[in-house]
Amino acid sequence: MRNTQIPATILKTALSGESNRIVSYLTCENQIATAMLYGGPKSKLRSMVSPFHTGTLYIYTDPVRKTSKITDFDVSAFRPALREDLYKNWAATLCSELVLKTFAGGQEEGNVFTLVNGFLDGLNLVSENESRIGTLRFLWRYLGELGLQPDVTECFSCGTEFDRNEDSESVLYSAEGNGFLCKSCKNTTKAPGSIEISKNALLYLQALQFLSPKEVRAVSIDSKTFGQLQELIFYLINRATSFSLNTLESRSIVW
Numbered sequence: 001m002r003n004t005q006i007p008a009t010i011l012k013t014a015l016s017g018e019s020n021r022i023v024s025y026l027t028c029e030n031q032i033a034t035a036m037l038y039g040g041p042k043s044k045l046r047s048m049v050s051p052f053h054t055g056t057l058y059i060y061t062d063p064v065r066k067t068s069k070i071t072d073f074d075v076s077a078f079r080p081a082l083r084e085d086l087y088k089n090w091a092a093t094l095c096s097e098l099v100l101k102t103f104a105g106g107q108e109e110g111n112v113f114t115l116v117n118g119f120l121d122g123l124n125l126v127s128e129n130e131s132r133i134g135t136l137r138f139l140w141r142y143l144g145e146l147g148l149q150p151d152v153t154e155c156f157s158c159g160t161e162f163d164r165n166e167d168s169e170s171v172l173y174s175a176e177g178n179g180f181l182c183k184s185c186k187n188t189t190k191a192p193g194s195i196e197i198s199k200n201a202l203l204y205l206q207a208l209q210f211l212s213p214k215e216v217r218a219v220s221i222d223s224k225t226f227g228q229l230q231e232l233i234f235y236l237i238n239r240a241t242s243f244s245l246n247t248l249e250s251r252s253i254v255w
Contacts, residue, residue: 002061003071009054009117011096013037023049023070025057030104030112035059035068048073052082052092052120077117079124087254088123091135094247095119098142101241105145112145118213133226137216139233140208148178148240152205155182162202172196173232175239195235197228204229 007028013021019040025033035057039046048055055075061068082092095116104112119138123131143149154161155171156179162171172186173179175193180202200221207219221229238244 002063003058004061005056005058007055007113008033008057009113009120010049010051011100012051013049021046021049024100026099026104026113026116028113030108030110032100032104033068035070037070045070045073048075051096052079053077054079054117054120077121077124079120081124082120085128085131087128088131090247090251090254091123091131092120094135094245095138097245097247098139098237098241101245102146105142107145110145112142115141115145133221136226136229136233137208137213139237140205143233143236143240146240148236150179150236152180152202152209155180155185157181157185160184162206170196170198171202193235193239195228195232197232198225200225201228201232 008025010023010025011032012024014024016022016036019038021037023035023037025035027033037046037049049070053073053075054077055073057070058072058074059068060071079092082088099112099116104110115138119134122134126134140149150156150173152162156174156177160182162180162182169183170186171183172181173193173195174181186196204219204221204225207216211219234248238248
């Protein structure tokens with residue numbers, strides 16, 4: 001088929017020549033694709049095909065040259081706040097880079113398209129402070145899409161279940177087993193990639209695992225717990241991609 005149309009979210013645009021752009025986008029089928037966008041700075045289509053916009057892309061594919069170009073884009077979500085707020089722009093860029101470098105998880109049956117658009121919609125609507133914890137929630141759920149989310153219910157070493165009613169005790173994340181160690185086992189391990197988090201931080205991760213998104217948004221955490229979760233989840237995301245993400249490396253500009 002030479003002419004196709006598909007719901008998509010624009011992830012990145014890169015200059016090609018003097019005025020054209022190569023557009024990378026995520027489709028509703030959880031696939032990463034690219035197409036050429038022709039037109040100079042005054043092109044109306046160029047202003048529509050911008051990062052973080054979602055809508056229906058119209059693509060023409062040349063079967064001889066095996067090239068694709070964007071002929072139209074019916075935008076359903078512009079999300080202006082992602083361009084106006086520095087932190088929100090950084091978080092959305094992190095999302096795009098992560099999806100591109102992990103090829104959207106590589107599974108057609110996944111929920112990456114829904115997860116990404118839910119996150120971008122949330123960023124556009126909530127305050128900057130709410131965006132920060134929302135970013136951690138998104139990254140944790142994305143680890144689940146990659147199949148790399150650590151088990152938060154039991155110690156990976158001895159199998160002891162973490163007791164929600166137990167007196168506050170910290171647990172240790174171990175990169176060796178990509179899991180958490182209970183208070184007994186954590187004293188025997190202190191290898192590189194070990195990160196200690198409080199019981200409150202573990203409980204929040206359990207909430208992410210078992211509660212609905214609406215219920216989780218009602219759960220509040222203090223600044224110490226947020227800091228521990230941020231250190232852990234950023235580490236896990238970099239580990240999942242096998243290299244440091246450029247956006248995470250530049251996070252000092254929004255901290």
